Amino acid sequence: MQRIGLVGSGFMATTHATSYQQIADAEVVAVASFGDDRSSFAKAHAPHADLYDDAKTMMDEADVTAVDICTPTPTHRPLVVAAAERGLDAFCEKPLSRTAEGTDAIVDAVNDAGITFMTGHVVRYFPEYVEARRRINAGEIGSLGTVRTERFSAPPRYASNSWFSDKEQSGGVLLDMAIHDFDYLRWLVGEVDHVFARTAEWDDGHLNQHSSVVLRFADGTVGHVEASWGYPEGTPFTTSYEFAGDEGMLEFDSRDESAVRVSGGAEGTNAPTSPLVKSPYTTELEHFIECAETGHDPDITPDDARQAVRIALAAIESSERGEPVSPTEVGA
The missing domain is CATH 3.30.360.10 (Dihydrodipicolinate Reductase; domain 2)
Incomplete structure (x- = not known):
């Protein structure tokens, strides 16, 4: 069972939270968002999740095995790197970064950490x-x-x-x-x-x-x-x-x-x-969860995401x- 820390409370976070409800081997156990709507979001889509206003605090304190990052593009690099540094598997919405340098930093971080990582090229x-x-x-x-x-x-x-x-x-x-x-x-x-x-x-x-x-x-x-x-x-x-x-x-x-x-x-x-x-979106996240469970490489590799950027x-x-x-x- 993968315990998901969901980062974000907007459109894509809602889409992903809905998909996780259909996946037997995954549960959203924590939500981190700086938006004022995080409480109403969690109540509607992850009623048993712990709430945080800081994603890194969630990664440190919540009992999560993986994080799903559904936040604006400029936040992707620090959030993915933080997950990699903590050995947490990570799913990140596309695009990886606004810049080639930021994209390279993400790919290097996840490859060095050896985590299961996948980007949302749905x-x-x-x-x-x-x-x-x-x-x-x-x-x-x-x-x-x-x-x-x-x-x-x-x-x-x-x-x-x-x-x-x-x-x-x-x-x-x-x-x-x-x-x-x-x-x-x-x-x-x-x-x-x-x-x-x-x-x-x-x-x-x-x-x-x-x-x-x-x-x-x-x-x-x-x-x-x-x-x-x-x-x-x-x-x-x-x-x-x-x-x-x-x-x-x-x-x-x-x-x-x-x-x-x-x-x-x-x-x-x-x-x-x-x-x-x-x-x-459910099929995509099912594949990510299966890879996190088995250790297999996702179909969408870090380099695939880099080349798309x-x-x-x-x-x-x-x-x-x-x-x-x-x-x-x-x-x-």
Whole structure:
């Protein structure tokens, strides 16, 4: 049984607390948050948890075996390092850090400590994305030539101090949201040689951004990632993809009721997903708990999380410089 110390009391902490209620081998026994809502949060989502207003105090005093960090990006480094120094397994929401240097420090800390560590790149657990990778790896659309993803929403407004709107804290849409697709596409295709990005930006009291990124992969595959925090408030969050090979194509659009569409080759079909499928956040955390229990390495390694940050930072730098940037240049 893993005894979880949950750090945070916002949107993602709520999502994770709800997921832990579905996992037999885990229980949230402590909650640390500097927010005024920690008592109401714990009452609703972890009624038996001890409450703390300082995460490091919780790590020292509470009977926890692992910590789950669901706090703003700038806090990730000190919290993960603190967990590693105490020998506590740790799960941390993405992105690992706002900077390459901070990301490297986290990876070094968890590797040196030998703890079980995993980052929340949850798109790898969404059934439509799992299905696409399965079909591509099975050769159903032949050799990949181009991959395209979209991820659109209004600017995030649920943070208590609007930290998302501060690019120095959040990194904007490329580091906070497009990083999901950067991680997934690297998992699907392989290493990224360089990226070229353009970003439109405007301010209406919140940070609005719309970014388009071209990725050139080491094997020659070309990727297109479009990400937006520029839609009107109340617009549903949407995602889509198109993966084209020399024998067919896979398509998905969250606005379409038909799940994954397969075309070309010997078939032209829809591949529905079960309405009974569990939350990808639950699946993700189940995997983390299983690894903490068994000592196995998580599917998402510390270096995977680091490379996703580097791709995102390269896209930010490319957008600012107006020229292609290699992820290997970031922080060099």
